[in-house]
Amino acid sequence: MMNEKPILKQLLESSEGKKLLFLGKEEIFTAKEIERFLKKYKITMTKYLEEGVVGTVEHHRLNPVEEDISNDAYEQGVPAYKLTEFEQLLSEEIDDDALLMAIKLGNDQERVVRLLGNEHLTDTLFVRLLKLYVFDEEEEDNRQDRDVIMYTLRRYIDIKPNEEDLLYSYLTLRRLATEATDPELLTALMGFPNFEFLVRGKEKITLRQTIARNPVINESLIRKLLSFRERGVERALAGNSSVPVEVLKHLLAKNDSEIEKALASNPAIDDMLFGALLEKEEEVAALLLLHQPIDSGRLEQVLGANIDQKLFSLIGANEKLSDDVVSALMEKGDKNVIEALSGNRMVPPAVLEMIYQSDHSGSVIPLLKNPATPVWILEALYDEHRKDKRILASLAYNPSAPEKILRELFERDDLEINRGLATNASLPLELLDILKIDTRLQNELAQNENLAKSYEQVLNQNKAMMNV
Numbered sequence: 144m145m146n147e148k149p150i151l152k153q154l155l156e157s158s159e160g161k162k163l164l165f166l167g168k169e170e171i172f173t174a175k176e177i178e179r180f181l182k183k184y185k186i187t188m189t190k191y192l193e194e195g196v197v198g199t200v201e202h203h204r205l206n207p208v209e210e211d212i213s214n215d216a217y218e219q220g221v222p223a224y225k226l227t228e229f230e231q232l233l234s235e236e237i238d239d240d241a242l243l244m245a246i247k248l249g250n251d252q253e254r255v256v257r258l259l260g261n262e263h264l265t266d267t268l269f270v271r272l273l274k275l276y277v278f279d280e281e282e283e284d285n286r287q288d289r290d291v292i293m294y295t296l297r298r299y300i301d302i303k304p305n306e307e308d309l310l311y312s313y314l315t316l317r318r319l320a321t322e323a324t325d326p327e328l329l330t331a332l333m334g335f336p337n338f339e340f341l342v343r344g345k346e347k348i349t350l351r352q353t354i355a356r357n358p359v360i361n362e363s364l365i366r367k368l369l370s371f372r373e374r375g376v377e378r379a380l381a382g383n384s385s386v387p388v389e390v391l392k393h394l395l396a397k398n399d400s401e402i403e404k405a406l407a408s409n410p411a412i413d414d415m416l417f418g419a420l421l422e423k424e425e426e427v428a429a430l431l432l433l434h435q436p437i438d439s440g441r442l443e444q445v446l447g448a449n450i451d452q453k454l455f456s457l458i459g460a461n462e463k464l465s466d467d468v469v470s471a472l473m474e475k476g477d478k479n480v481i482e483a484l485s486g487n488r489m490v491p492p493a494v495l496e497m498i499y500q501s502d503h504s505g506s507v508i509p510l511l512k513n514p515a516t517p518v519w520i521l522e523a524l525y526d527e528h529r530k531d532k533r534i535l536a537s538l539a540y541n542p543s544a545p546e547k548i549l550r551e552l553f554e555r556d557d558l559e560i561n562r563g564l565a566t567n568a569s570l571p572l573e574l575l576d577i578l579k580i581d582t583r584l585q586n587e588l589a590q591n592e593n594l595a596k597s598y599e600q601v602l603n604q605n606k607a608m609m610n611v
Contacts, residue, residue, distance in 0.1 A: 148222040167202025234263035273331040320353040326361040355379035381405035436463040459483025485509040511537040539563025568593040
């Protein structure tokens, strides 16, 4: 019975003065780096099957001569190890600081690229190496640059075997800059060329702008981004809730309307910034009223700003109103504000009941579309307006509508009503399957969360079958 093969680490620790036979080409590490690693175990590297060989390390591709040597070693009972196994062990025992110092001293860019392709390195060492790589500013399609980008994407983005083309798309780099959760990785990405991405076919956004929007950016990254003095980057920072208020105030002083709009949508602004932005153009004030958390103090600021009444009514659609602000708005009795409140899904049901009881005709359709509206109100409005197709079409959109009503609406076989039903995640699947046949409803069906989930389940099942 043959002795059990020792694990590679144990073999090295117990083979002082012996030799390790390497067959095939080196990949991640050069022969010199391998020799340096083996030296601490007092083991030498060889290419021949000679006396003192205690193991072979083999590349997955061998030439005929190397195959013969491998077979001879096997017959002599010499244990064989895969090159990847050896590379993993070497990677785990790397002294990060010593390696980085050596690379810096020699400015060895080729070695950096080789190591970045090593999947066994820790993310921390990978990022530190990535910061040392210098992209070629003159050659647009540099091979090493492409390799570095590909290694980075492969490490951090889950790429399926049938999606390898994503490694060659700069849009995948934008996805990484958007999803990254490590500020040090973002810092490393700052060393990449400032690629431009075309988003949704019209808006151009740079890599720096994408990084500036990431909520995990830290103080040093913010300082570096500001140092570029790029208006697009400043606008991206203005909308980032992780940016300190003092920096946001500095950005407000730029007197740029796009920066002001970004600040108006940023939940991190303080009351001083809120008040200053209220005095800007109407579009900025509209964004404030729609997106900012508003308590009684801020409501006082809004009322004191003397803004146009039509613009003021937008506040009713704001989903971040405090309860006392909602009560104050109801007391004011402005019909446009109440109409906006009736469609606001964050307004308490008790307030929506008050609006319904007030018989305000302009609130009927918003109440019917609002998923927060109590079911008894939806049923009452349905009974009251059975002949009004416009009202029924509005109710068809509401996922809180009872199934009985949705089925009755479906039976009407009306295109406008079906448009609402096609988006409704509560519509029974058998009815949704019928609507899928109608090509006129494709845009609405694409908005249906339930349908999207069913497609996802089918795709996952197909992938599972393919794997089997």
